[in-house]
Amino acid sequence: MRSEWRLMCIFLPLLLLSHQGLRCQQQPEGVVDFKVVGKVKLPDGQAKDWQVCASTLIYPALPKDRKAIIGVAKVREDSSFELPVRAKQNELIFICAYFKGVLSCSSVTPIRAPNKSNVSVELPQMHLDALRKSVDFVILKPDGGALGRRVKAHLYNLYGEVSASTNGLVSDSTGRLHIDSLPTGLYDIWVESVEGDEDGKAFSRSVFRGVEVTAGDETQRIELKLSPSCSIRGR
Numbered sequence: 001m002r003s004e005w006r007l008m009c010i011f012l013p014l015l016l017l018s019h020q021g022l023r024c025q026q027q028p029e030g031v032v033d034f035k036v037v038g039k040v041k042l043p044d045g046q047a048k049d050w051q052v053c054a055s056t057l058i059y060p061a062l063p064k065d066r067k068a069i070i071g072v073a074k075v076r077e078d079s080s081f082e083l084p085v086r087a088k089q090n091e092l093i094f095i096c097a098y099f100k101g102v103l104s105c106s107s108v109t110p111i112r113a114p115n116k117s118n119v120s121v122e123l124p125q126m127h128l129d130a131l132r133k134s135v136d137f138v139i140l141k142p143d144g145g146a147l148g149r150r151v152k153a154h155l156y157n158l159y160g161e162v163s164a165s166t167n168g169l170v171s172d173s174t175g176r177l178h179i180d181s182l183p184t185g186l187y188d189i190w191v192e193s194v195e196g197d198e199d200g201k202a203f204s205r206s207v208f209r210g211v212e213v214t215a216g217d218e219t220q221r222i223e224l225k226l227s228p229s230c231s232i233r234g235r
Helices: 002-026
Strands: 031-041 050-055 069-074 080-088 092-099 109-112 120-122 131-140 151-157 176-183 185-193 206-213 216-225
Touching (some): 031 050, 031 092, 050 080, 080 092, 131 151, 131 206, 151 176, 206 216
Parallel strands (some): 131 216
Antiparallel strands (some): 031 080, 050 092, 069 080, 092 109, 131 176, 185 206
């Protein structure tokens, strides 16, 4: 009996310490697990391809490294969402909606993480930008003629480069850049020559600011003329 009691006295504290250590591994001190709940105002009534994310920074497009995202959830058919989040107590985080990985700028909502776990933070209705089914950005010569060559374009919204994960977007051989499913709003476009192109031509970088993408089910054609100072050189 005494030996059993001694064993209990030895192993019981060890079991308690082990249990406390496991709890610390599961949830570090000062970190809380909670839910963000709310509804979105869908631009076309369709929840497909919309998701809501939580992060400590505002990303213009969802990064490949999802470690930067501390919570993600799909929008349900009834336009509601329930977003599980793990963050530091009172930490500033941003709740943002993305369509096919591209940020809807009007959705950005800052909140503070609560001071305790297992609570819900309810948001007011989140408004989303309308959508354009597809856009053709057509790069032209200064005189309005067809460029007749490929270009690389970098697309920026209010919060940064949308095309950063692909290191820019390359047009077709005429200078036409086609993009599907783009949230409406103002974009900046930085255009440059494609490095290593076979035609050996190059031209100075050109920036088009405040290019407006509007809502619609058809392809929007946006013509962008290079400035006269943006000379093409080469063979």
